[in-house]
Amino acid sequence: MLGRPRAAWRCPAGKEPIINDLWRGLVQAIELILAGDAALAQIVALTARVSGTALLFSSVVGIPLGAFLGLRRFAGRRLLVALLYTGMGFPPVVIGLFVYLLLSRSGPLGALHSTLVPALFTPGAMILAQTIISFPLVAGFTMAAVMGVDPLLRVQVRALGATPVQTVWAILSEARVGVLVSIIAGFGSIISEVGAVMLVGGNIEGRTRVLTTAVVLETGKGNFDLAIALGAILLAIAFITNLAMITLQGRTFNE
Amino acid sequence: MSGPLYRLDDVHMAYDGRAVLAGLSLDVHEGEVLALVGPSGAGKSTLLRLLNFLETPTAGSITYRGARYDGDHAPPLALQREVTTVFQRPILLNRRVDANVAYGLRLRGRNDVAERVQRALDEVGLAALAHQKARTLSGGEAQRVALARALVIEPRVLLLDEPTANLDPYNVGLIEEIARRLNAEHGTTIILVTHNVFQAHRLANRVGLLLDARLIELAETQAFFDAPRDARTRAFVRGEMVY
Numbered sequence: 322m323l324g325r326p327r328a329a330w331r332c333p334a335g336k337e338p339i340i341n342d343l344w345r346g347l348v349q350a351i352e353l354i355l356a357g358d359a360a361l362a363q364i365v366a367l368t369a370r371v372s373g374t375a376l377l378f379s380s381v382v383g384i385p386l387g388a389f390l391g392l393r394r395f396a397g398r399r400l401l402v403a404l405l406y407t408g409m410g411f412p413p414v415v416i417g418l419f420v421y422l423l424l425s426r427s428g429p430l431g432a433l434h435s436t437l438v439p440a441l442f443t444p445g446a447m448i449l450a451q452t453i454i455s456f457p458l459v460a461g462f463t464m465a466a467v468m469g470v471d472p473l474l475r476v477q478v479r480a481l482g483a484t485p486v487q488t489v490w491a492i493l494s495e496a497r498v499g500v501l502v503s504i505i506a507g508f509g510s511i512i513s514e515v516g517a518v519m520l521v522g523g524n525i526e527g528r529t530r531v532l533t534t535a536v537v538l539e540t541g542k543g544n545f546d547l548a549i550a551l552g553a554i555l556l557a558i559a560f561i562t563n564l565a566m567i568t569l570q571g572r573t574f575n576e
Numbered sequence: 577m578s579g580p581l582y583r584l585d586d587v588h589m590a591y592d593g594r595a596v597l598a599g600l601s602l603d604v605h606e607g608e609v610l611a612l613v614g615p616s617g618a619g620k621s622t623l624l625r626l627l628n629f630l631e632t633p634t635a636g637s638i639t640y641r642g643a644r645y646d647g648d649h650a651p652p653l654a655l656q657r658e659v660t661t662v663f664q665r666p667i668l669l670n671r672r673v674d675a676n677v678a679y680g681l682r683l684r685g686r687n688d689v690a691e692r693v694q695r696a697l698d699e700v701g702l703a704a705l706a707h708q709k710a711r712t713l714s715g716g717e718a719q720r721v722a723l724a725r726a727l728v729i730e731p732r733v734l735l736l737d738e739p740t741a742n743l744d745p746y747n748v749g750l751i752e753e754i755a756r757r758l759n760a761e762h763g764t765t766i767i768l769v770t771h772n773v774f775q776a777h778r779l780a781n782r783v784g785l786l787l788d789a790r791l792i793e794l795a796e797t798q799a800f801f802d803a804p805r806d807a808r809t810r811a812f813v814r815g816e817m818v819y
Binding site: 471473474476477478479480481482483484487491494495 | 630665667670
């Protein structure tokens with residue numbers, strides 16, 4: 322059970338302005354962090370693990386796919402790009418439902434009973450769902466970034482002796498701001514996502530509860546100040562992560 | 577080495593069914609400066625891309641230092657890396673000038689990068705701009721960086737695709753002087769594509785006229801300009817050809 326440094330506070334409906342809830346929530350967020358609340362630490366760690374792993378997988382798949390679609394012309398490319406763009410706007414809850422059906426005992430993957438297939442209501446299932454949510458964004462934005470690089474660059478680096486792999490690397494390097502944006506977009510789509518992880522994770526305390534599902538739970542229980550505190554922590558994590566990624570890119574953002 | 581550096585045998589090149597080169601045969605000798613002149617769309621730049629192994633001919637073959645190259649076979653990477661091109665519109669990497677010049681060396685895993693880059697930048701007169709962002713350079717400076725990044729890898733063959741188009745006389749003179757010195761001191765084979773017949777006259781040992789996807793005439797520079805055999809060459813060198 323998530324710790325509550327102060328006695329639970331109840332706001333008489335309609336009696337206090339919402340700004341007071343927000344203020345108390347922010348204060349409580351700081352208190353929870355300073356108190357080193359174990360339950361909160363576990364939720365934050367799981368959130369970071371699930372979304373971080375999903376982002377890693379979606380980048381490993383999405384960046385090469387985006388580069389391929391941006392650089393190669395082949396039959397069926399338009400169809401693939403249309404599917405990718407559709408994936409970029411797909412509701413996460415629908416993807417959650419899709420993964421739920423895939424992994425359920427009678428589903429095509431769940432029925433395999435393989436150790437390679439994550440079980441429902443585990444972090445593995447949540448990672449799979451979040452990977453599917455974020456990889457179209459990573460691939461789509463990478464494709465757009467690569468297509469924005471002057472096509473003559475490819476010919477000119479090849480003329481300098483670049484192999485095909487070195488050529489793709491040079492183009493990705495030139496498109497690095499766009500590639501970083503693709504990773505940030507992918508991260509944003511999953512760190513704030515609630516529907517899919519709720520469906521496939523089940524919001525089980527100590528096992529699959531992440532920040533977004535904890536916010537939903539506390540809001541449902543009427544603990545608005547705690548929900549706001551969790552929301553503030555979620556926002557802080559998103560901000561710090563994005564800032565770190567931009568800092569890693571160094572001077573590129575100042576060009 | 578016996579035999580020509582390049583031998584082009586009945587090379588055809590077509591894009592979407594449109595012939596850009598039609599049955600071109602040509603020998604290029606090691607250490608020469610060959611200029612190819614002709615109107616736009618004659619196939620000059622396509623020929624350079626083939627010579628730099630950036631594209632494969634639709635039909636026919638190119639032999640480079642004994643390695644045959646056609647639609648099915650490309651020469652080994654080591655041979656391909658002996659050739660490089662300076663393009664009419666250089667695209668520099670969004671990095672510092674010295675990083676752009678170092679790029680070809682890093683591709684080859686060379687060690688003495690800093691000294692070589694310094695020498696190449698000295699050669700083109702841009703040592704003072706080594707740490708500047710490449711994208712902030714003027715057109716002439718960018719073209720000199722492009723030349724430096726080609727020189728630094730010490731190519732056996734340097735292909736120049738309209739390298740001085742749209743440049744001011746100072747930069748034209750500088751680039752021509754570097755090309756001349758490279759050929760004289762290092763024996764680098766230079767193949768120059770240009771619209772500028774005066775430049776071809778100044779630099780080349782041999783000159784060829786490409787017209788309508790065909791090599792109309794190829795001769796020693798003096799003979800090409802003073803005693804052209806083909807009526808179309810005469811019209812071209814006298815400036816009577818409207819294109």
